[in-house]
Amino acid sequence: MKRHISFYSRAAICLLKQFARVTIHRRWLLLSAIALGAANSTVYANEYGSAPVLSAGSAVEAAIRDNPNLAEMQTRYEALAEIPSQVGTLPDPMVSVNAMNFPTDTYERDQEAMTQFQVGFSQVFPFPGKLSLKEEAAEYDARAAGHSVDESRLQLIKNVKSKWWQLYYMDRALETVDSNQALLRQFITVAKTKYETGKGLQQDVLLSQLELSRLMDQEIQLEAIRRNQAIQLNILMDRPANDPITLPDKVSKMMPNLVDESELYQKAASVRPRLKQMETQIDAAKSRLDLAKRDYYPDFKLGVTYGDRTGDNPLPRGRARSDFVSVMVGVKIPLYAGRKQSKAVSQKSLELQKNRYALLDEKGLVTAAISSAVTDYHRAKKQYSLFGSGIVPQAQQTVQSMLAGYQVSEVDFLNLVRSQMTLFNYELQYWKALSDAKQALARLEAAVGEETVYE
Incomplete structure (x- = not known):
């Protein structure tokens, strides 16, 4: 972002040199516009800078420690762990x-x-074996609940990281909008000066004012989106919804290489808590089927x-x-076995089959989630590299060239503004690609079930 800000500074210097010979009154207007843009940046920093800086790791730690839904799942697991000894006793x-x-x-x-x-x-x-089967089924239920706690923790970490990176993108987008507003205010001052001295057109003034209004509208929308996302992140961390959230300006932009996709499938099959939970539920269903068969005995x-x-x-x-x-x-005496015990055995058999089908379906969903996250990560990684090393610098050079041409009246004001707006959009896509890549990594880690998804 520093090179983008320095570019805006160079653009402002070019404009100042171009009109260094205007009257003192005109210079004062131009400096006022620059100061107004700087004031907007200060207001933005003050609005979100009053709270302690929240890193992604700190947000995850706070959510794991305080999230009520995760605490509910943990308590449910602890409650189910108290059942086996109850049902296994006479x-x-x-x-x-x-x-x-x-x-x-x-x-x-x-x-x-x-x-x-x-x-x-x-x-x-009870007939020998019934109590042990009841206890066994309850133990499997408790284990499944333990895996569901691990799964909930994974999903919570994914959601926190995703919200954090969405907020980070919003901050960078607001900074970019703010910088462009400051530059457009300088354009407006320059256009007014040229128009009042008879060297420019009124439509240049109107055009730059229109683009500034559009940026102001976009800023309003971005601030509303940022606030909504901050509310959601606060809720995940069990904090008041209106607590301010301040993110660091500098983050790691490293884009690691992923391990092979087939290896990710294998890792998920062995460590993903959701799959372990469903496998344990199959074991519980088997125990209940055996118990239903034992009900034929008195x-x-x-x-x-x-x-x-x-x-x-x-x-x-x-x-x-x-x-x-x-x-x-x-x-x-199982006198009504045909209407009772036999139906129970059939029911438990179907429930076991249902759990097996559910596991197969979940495995398909897991592999699809892994592939989707890998695809999104590679796409965002390539876009981030392309925008950072190619498109954005090229767009900056285009704007500089337009500025030089505008200084000698070889480029009209409309093309200058358009080139600046194009640069603005590319800068937003640059930060969006970074945010998308980090969110894809968070989804991939959750889909596999662990963070070791890199080479």
């Missing part, structure tokens, strides 16, 4: 207290021989009851009544 036993066979005429305990107080204990025992219930009696037996025995002990064994 059902709670049942303790019962009963009052049996009390006569309704007296409610005396010793009147009837079968009157008793009972205390019972019962326990359900569960058991074992119970023991102790009955306390009072009173004496009638003669000839005449002794105190003995207490009772009862033992109960129950078996759950």
Whole structure:
């Protein structure tokens, strides 16, 4: 950007030399225009320069630390990790207290021989293997949730980096608009001076004023877009939406070489959390299918009851009544297996098949995302190099040539303004290519699942 700013300075110097002989009043107008452009740059810097400088790495760290959605996913994983031991444990036993066979005429305990107080204990025992399968399925669910946390973290990093680089482009675009506004104000002053001295046309003044108005409108739009993107970045970092964000002026413009695309596919297949999550969900579905098949086998219930009696037996025995002990064994019979257990097995089989198809589909989406990011990166990298080393310098030379021609009245004012606007658009594309390349890298890292995507 420094070479672009120095170009504007040289252009201003050329214009100042051209009209160095105008009256003191005209010179004052010209210097006022230059000062106004500098004042606009100062206002822009003050507006966004009040907050501490936020680097891309600092933004990522803040988001990982404070983002509520990521915290929600982490808490969900921790909650699911508490389930396996619950479902893998025997059902709670049942303790019962009963009052049996009390006569309704007296409610005396010793009147009837079968009157008793009972205390019972019962326990359900699922068929062997059912509890372990339930625990296994719950463990897979917890692991899948852990992978979903890693995936959410990847997507959060991608979104933060993308928003950061979009903001960086907005800052450079606003600087470029501001510099062009300052130069156009100088053009307006020069055009007015030539018109008032009878050496220029009024349409030159009107044309330059129109282009300045267009730049002012573009500045308004860019500032609104920047504010919206700053709001989104603040939300990702769990900061107040209207917090000011100031980005550094200098960033790394290095464009690394990527590893081979097929190698990126292999890396994604082994490390991408989303794929690991879906593979773990397949394992969970297998465990649930095995559990559904075990439901054909019965569960058991074992119970023991102790009955306390009072009173004496009638003669000839005449002794105190003995207490009772009862033992109960129950078996759950899959009587409706055709409408229940068989349907459950069919359901779990289809769910397993669904998860397998979903994994295949996700693998296709991952490879497509990798290829798309690689393509966008190579395109933006080539454009950045082309604009930086070719098009922008050539456009600068064109404007300088136009300025020289305008000084000797060989180039009309319309072509001078057009060449300046063309340079302005190329400068925007230069910064846009840099931003696009960095965003493509962020998408590529998220699609692969790690940052080692370079040679």
